Amino acid sequence: MSYRMSASDLRMGPGHFLTGLRNDDSLLRQVFFSILRHHHPNLAAKVDVIYALSQAWCTSQSDSDFELLVKYVSDLKPEERILVASSFSHMLNLHNLTEEVNSSQIGRAVRLGEMDSPTRDTNHSLLKLTTVNGLSPQQVYDSLCSQTVELVLTAHPTQALRASLLKKYAIVRRELDTLHSKRMSEYEKIETLESIRAAVQAAWRTDEIRRSKPTPQDEMRGGLAYFSTVIFDVVPVFHRRVDTALEKLGLPRLPLDRMLFKFGSWMGGDRDGNPNVTADTTRDVVVLARLEAVNAYFKQVEGLMFDLSMWRCSPELKELAQRIAAAESRDAVRVAEERKRRNYADFWAPIPATEPFRVVLSHMRDRLYNTRQVLHQCLIHPALSVRAALREAGAYEDAEDMARPLQLMYDSLVATGDESVAHARLLDLLRQIRTFGLSMMALDIRQESARHTEVMDAVTRYLGLGAYAGWDEGRRLAFLLEQLQGKRPLMPPGMDMSPEEREVVATFRMLSELPADSLGAYIISMAKTASDVLAVVLLQRETGVRPALRVVPLFETLDDLHNAPATISTLLANDWYRNHINGVQECMIGYSDSGKDAGRLAAAWALYETQEKLVAVAREYGVRLVLFHGRGGTVGRGGGPTHMAIRSQPAGTINGHLRVTVQGEIIEQQFGEKEVCFRTLDLYTSAVLEAALDPPPAPRAEWRALMGQLAADSCDTYRSVVYGTPDFYEYFMQSTAASELGRLNIGSRPSSRKQGGIETLRAIPWIFAWTQQRLHLPVWLGIGEALEAAFSKGHQPVLQDMYANWPFFTSTLDLVEMVLAKADARLSAFYERTLVEPRLAHLGERLRSLLANTQSNILIVVRKSALLEGNTPSQMSTPNLDEKIRLRSPYVAPLNVLQALSLRGLRRFREQGGDGVEYNPSDPEIIDLLSRDPKASRWRAAGAAAGGEGGAQQPQQPQHPYQAAMDDCLMITIKGIAAGMQNTG
Template identity: 90%
Template sequence: MSFRISTELRAGPGQFLTGLRDDDSLLRQVFFSILRHHHPNLAAKVDVIYALSQAWCTSQSDSDFELLVKYVSDLKPEERILVASSFSHMLNLHNLTEEVNSSQIGRAVRLGEMDSPTRDTNHSLLKLTAVNGLTPQQVYDSLCNQTVELVLTAHPTQALRASLLKKYAIVRRELDTLHSKRMSEYEKIETLEAIRAAVQAAWRTDEIRRSKPTPQDEMRSGLSYFSTVIFDVVPVFHRRVDTALEKMGLPRLPLDKALFKFGSWMGGDRDGNPNVTAETTRDVVVLARLEAVNTYFRQVESLMFDLSMWRCSPEMKELAERIAAAESREAARVAEERKKRNYADFWAPIPATEPFRVVLSHMRDRLYNTRQVLHQCLVHPNMSVRGALEEAGAYLDIEDMARPLKLMYDSLMSTGDASVANSRLLDLLRQLRTFGLSMMGLDIRQESSRHTEVMDAITTYLGLGSYASWDEQTRLKFLLDELQGKRPLMPPGMDMSPDVKEVVATFRMLSGLPSDSLGAYIISMAKTASDVLAVVLLQRESGVRPALRVVPLFETLEDLNNAPGTMTTLLSNDWYRAHINGMHECMIGYSDSGKDAGRLAAAWALYETQEKLVAVAAEYGIRLVLFHGRGGTVGRGGGPTHMAIRSQPSGTINGHLRVTVQGEIIEQQFGEKEVCFRTLDLYTSAVLEAALDPPPAPRQEWRDLMTRLATDSCDMYRSVVYRTPEFYEYFMQSTAASELGRLNIGSRPSSRKQGGIETLRAIPWIFAWTQQRLHLPVWLGIGEALEGAIAQGYQPVLQDMYANWPFFTSTLDLVEMVLAKADARLSAFYERTLVEGSLAPLGEKLRRLLAKTQQHILIVVRKNALLEGNTPSQMSTPNLDEKIRLRSPYVAPLNVLQALSLKGLRKFRELGHGGVEYNPSDPEIIDLLSRDPHKKGEGAQHPFVSAMDDCLMITIKGIAAGMQNTG
């Protein structure tokens, strides 16, 4: 096997393009060689389809497109499955080449061979001192006071199975090795064989998840990123920051400083998800603590080999002698117990002459005991986790681990062994401060109306009336009276509906969990101050000590506009201000606000709401932390990290950022160690600059025009989405929205309840339009708003805003990127294949609106074509236009296959059997179609439906890979 590979290191983003194309070609050749080996006839057809797709993507002619459609339409059902799978795999392989390309650019930047396309922490430190005139001490103090908390969620946008992600990770690692390591000819051949083996294993793996994941599955998937990547990278990044600080004559970061914290919603997010119960939440807390304990156990055992020295401080000697004396009294039992535990070494009691090993051995024993207790907690669901850990003397408080480690560190420093202290021991201290004993703190999220139901059940049972029917002032008076009173409110034996019982069970379960395993209590669809106070009261009644901080999530446009008033009501109350102890957190939702009002109106509402919330908090002397509920796609607030943070309003971050990392973004930001390092670097740099070099406040003229744009775009968006009677039917017919629920990519249903657009979750709403290639939620309404402003003579103002206001720049740049991915011709193909003729005029109107938006965006950004050149905010993704072009020939056949599969499935279900004769003869296809447990036995599906279902699911995954944000 011989493949051409370019390993030359290039010196600029444009020059890396050759390497990107070479890598794309290499992996495509590898894949085709595997496909030809297993399916020679099919490989020839895939080759033809790829050539036809390339021809159409280049020529854009209708005749070339019709040739592609005709060829694909003639495929047999089993061929469609394998062709879809082929293009899906090739797209994922292409995405790996982009990731490796980014790693190469990052490596070249660090070696000084090219300028950084985006800021990193080292550049930020230099800029803030050399350009902005800040003293090194000012920068150091700000850095030491900042924290970024990344909250991993299980939102269903990661369409790839973990089995495939692991195999693709091998390909990415080996491909990167080809570029980054000097290799002999033999080593190159062996590396290419490793790539081939991983690609072949991926191809021979069923890419469809055949059953829905449980929240516990989602948590295990999230934890895998910690054990394989994040845990190891965090101390490496802190070490790099230390080095940058030392070059400026500054001390290292303090030992107890963690630049990052990690949180999770996996198993805690019960908003509209009946699969997340009190027991589920308990399980994921135990699983996360087990992961932390197992990881620390390995670290401590490894340190026992490193810290063999006998010199130590008097304090260290005293502690070691006390532990050694206690163990020597039962030396035989201790040795036998350690032998049973199959420790790597050091079974017998260690003499006090090896003080570090004595203390570490004691810590290892406690970690082992802690692990045993947590295993028991998994087996016995009624056991109090916190109570069991306390009773067994296991690790429950982070300081129990931190104190002896800090003592070792100080001892080494005092004996002149600073290099040893600042090696792996320092790394462990940093890891402990970052991850604690819980690895990541679990947020609890519940919808506000569920708490109202509980309060209503209580007041009705007590004969106080119906809480649900009270107005806001009556609710507030009742809640504050109860919070300041002493009587118990929730009587034992109270009648409860199943929904109320589950909410109460969750609160009671929280009281038995270690407090450091828990983060915030998020109230989704929060609208009023009583929504917050009700949760405060229910925590008190359930014995949650210490109470979780209660965080209202403002999501819809109306809720965002009302948020400052809600917070004023809360913070103006003396009791509540004393209760929160000077700090409050509010969450703002990007997904639902965009679905409610359109992207432009939502972006401006989020901007203004942040400013107003910060002002309200300042008025009452409260420090406000804003929690950004960003999704992966632009329609849900996604975008390049540095750009997103730097475009926030001045004064709204102030050194503390909390943000969600959702779905496929987890893999994109933490799937590989170098990528993870870059992610931490970007967040640290951006938050530091946001605090010390915030963007200037926009001029009043800009604000006034932005308000007008937001109003006009919202009116247009809602007139189409919510006030056009036929729109919902068009949406359901022209997209795979109704079929997305069968994708098995998340544990949550796609809708909160039955209904139309209003009840559909934001994720499937945007996911469906992305698949159909219209990307409507991102741009609808923007073209008309810009057109109106330009007609009124505001074009120079708009261009000034774009050039000089980071918020407006990033907003339009992200819309421009999505417009470059939109394809009106493919959207029209879905329409003529799937939609009733009477609805076609609406589709024509939507495509005219798309063209108008593209036209007016180009006027404002002063370009002749989308993604022409690179604006400053687009520099984070060099050669974006070329990356989209390279993906296009892989994506187009998947779109054609998806539309044809939807047509076949819907026609079959409409007409019944419909005379379709299809009995696959290929044994491999027969086995594949029988893998779904829901397609067996009585009521099993017709083979044609099974084939089209599988093809559809594969195209959904493939198109998702093709449309993911580049950067």
């Protein structure tokens, strides 16, 4: 088997990477089967048969081939089902690694000039803007220097893989890439293949099911791992590459005080409907993040001490070094002993002033060590004010305090002619400090608007002013503005509050004790009115949050999006408020809940129009608007290829500043490996630069009118089905794993805000459940009927024109087309006949009819005879997408069959109370898994049936072996299908 591609192959385009992709898929499958045969020879034969049957069905599409697959899988014993499910789950994850390596190969070929880039990168954008668009290099430079992308990592529960497995798969990905990218001897090739085998075997022998729910602190540690292993090191490398591209255009480097990226987090700060996030939780994650930053800087500073050994320096640096050296020399013995005790790498004794750089760096190293010690004490003693403790110890509290001496060293090296030294590791460290600060990623706080209303209501009732919750919006605004402009304290100590209200206030008080640079924005979910914003501003003032966090309303539902411009206009019309925000207003728009509320097409258009109107309102009042995009990973939650998503935004809505969430499994996909991380930063930088300097043309009036009608028609159909069809919720719960998803232990947050129907279900499990069942309903429902209505009015040519020439409409339909290609009505029908009561079957027939109608009408607009037939320009960000979906299909189909069978077995077991079920597993590996301590891992069946993660947790009791086996099989299939359906876009 060939592991390298020739340069001539690379020049022929991305289609010629397919051979390598197929070879890699075959290689990893062979490695896995050899391991499976070693441990389970009989089972390996059955897995081989199932894979062959699945391949046959995926190729033939015949009912008879599908029934053969179902019959063979149905005959498996419960313990065999667990291992078969695990086998296909692992093979899918291994296949995904081949796609990632394939993408890296394409990226490498682009950088080497061996093929054209399927999407723009920063270097190509610089050249295009100056040579094609006719902008001067200085114009492009000024725009680039003023832009910032802030990526906010969230812990939304869509990353189904355990960190233990992710680490092992990372080894496989790295070694597989090495086979392609490095010239190797036969011995090296054998050793690399053995390393792959070892990692695959370790993954197979690892329990892939989380046996306990992660805490928010665990989620934060998981997020921080990407910084310590990838992001922290790649950011300065990427800035260096941009410097090189600028120099080729005759432009200076990026200014040292201008960073292209900032990073934020919701992990441990997102308390919207999550009772596990408390004030103490927020304090913990802030301290953990600061410890990660301090540890990273400590290593960098200690490394620089070996690099910067020179004695020539500027007078300013010399004066600082002499002052530090003199202070240390007065107590040289104690200083040396203390540094020895700390086990520094070197330079224990006070350093003479003749080595000024090392003197200053040594002092910085001591302060970083002290800062780390203070933070450890803050973790141990939760009553300590973090801000006060750092200040009292003279530790680093502010990033600029650390950057100043480094900037002094940089300026000194440049002044003495040592520019090359200045532009090496010292420049990288300066950029890391300016990018990550001392917080690594600033924590946003998110809380639902109703919780703030409850606190304000408690205050006004206590003061005898009436019930704030019952006041109209005008009275609320008048009261809040009066309090904000007055000096009288509003919240008397000892005021009676409910536990929930006390927790809200405790969070604000905790924020006042945390370092300001560890905190980002205060996000108000379900924001509807101007008073929602002013209430948070007032609560911050009353609890001593200084400086105050910027308050960001999050508009989520369709009605909230439509009302958002009026809400922001009410705020900005007030002189006091405009002065308070210093000319910048941030608004967050939610993609997940708006899609769940109105359907993907109506939500997409509402988001588009809302952005335009918000920008116009801000412009009217002379305020700069920053839009925060709450995108998820899947198309149903606003996900999609980065460059395409940004370039399809309305003109004038990004303007050099983009803030966007990076959720769940997308963190791994965009930052799991250094080359991938570099590419991610490149795509964001390029897209934001072009959005500012080469925005898309405004859509024609005819397009707008038709788009508005499409949105209205699709919303009507969507809501009539989802919210207006009797028994629809029951059909959804029966035909999907929605009620069982909560037992996945993939996030700390409940799947529902409260008990109820679809209205109370969170958007993520709503979309996740339909994805598992292969219908993908939230993405496409309503679109087919809207298009059909437009066709009947003679608008087909206009729709085709819109698709060809309007980036927003192009990307919207392309993403829907991609999801439709992954949908499978036959598998959805199998879930139905396996799980759903016959009286509800007519609903499934209707949904599958709507799916077929949508597929047909989409193909008419995009002018294709089959889905993904010939990649469009926007689909070229994932070359050979149709082939990648085909390669995955034989792995996914058996998991769908196993999932439906497991759901049926579990539900029957619960209904019958376990009567008549005899099961005694014989496989030692399965016996060991099923005998895990149930108190650490299991929900009692009654508790899960009552609502899964959103239901009340029952006392832990041992499970029947059959129930435990089916439960494990179900959890594995959920993870495996998630891997198979991950956003190939």
